[in-house]
Amino acid sequence: MSLMQRISLIFRAKADKALDRAEDPRETLDYSYKRQLELLTKVRRGVADVATSRKRVELQAAQLQQQSDKLTDQAQKALSMGREDLAREALTRKSALTSQMADLKAQQAQLQGEEEKLTLASQRLQAKVESFRTQKETIKAKYTAAEAQTRINEAFSGISEEMGDVGMAVQRAEDKTAQMQARAGAIDELIASGALDDASSINRGDDISRELEAMSSHSDVESELAALKAGSPQALEQADTAPPAQVEAAPVAEPVSEPRKEEGPA
């Protein structure tokens, strides 16, 4: 027997088992309808759950992107200050983030796929439940319990197969989402533990930032000093108001500032 036949027989056996439960077959209709509505609620909740997971993954990807951008920025800054060692460190950290980001992107695509599939499943089920409800009312109004059986079997087997299918789809989506949530949890922990976050937190600052800041404040002092020595109040004013320009100006100020050499490449 073919694979396709074997699977369909198993579904049919499940449907038959469910159908045997009630004494009055018309009760089966109401019972089944109730279960259909429950399943519909479950699928919709499933769609919402998957969407929540997807958004979480997207948020994490955005956080990692921000960290990655910051590290690029730091590498540039470090290089402009002649600190190739620091630049290298920043780029090394960045490359560790890159593989995490690729992983998150793949997860996001997978979750998006699950979300779309479940949304369609919920639309199909909704249409079938509505169609079943109409048939159920017709059967209850028109037929006695004895007569109803065949009609019920017809309406019942189609919806029961769909319920088995949708039930399975929800289960699979839940399993996949749970797996990804565990991985997302690990990344959250990684961010919280500071292994990655340190590099991105602007307020607290990481070791690279601290070193860069120390260097730039030092070079601010040096350039201010150089401006004083040159006796130019205008230059002094510029040093006060435009610190970013001073960072770039630092290497230029270097030749006139003796103590700067202590800060040379380690």
Next chain:
Amino acid sequence: MIVRILGEGQWDVSDDQLPALNELDSAVESAVDGEDRETFAQSLAELLDAVRSVGVPLADESLEDSDLILPPSDATLEEVRELLNDDGLIPG
């Protein structure tokens, strides 16, 4: 003949397509039996593509049951094996 792809919906497939589908189906089946993951993924994809391309999709509100049921497109070999096990994946 009504064919269901789990997780996707149902198609009406004309009977004269059955021999071709059966051939693809046995390729999937022997891949499952032989635990050949690569052949399994490829032959399952071919089988599902064939159903989608020769079949006419049933309307959402249709309540027909299927003559044949196929695993979901992203099913793993293990999942298909479990599916063939009566107490397996199908919630009942």
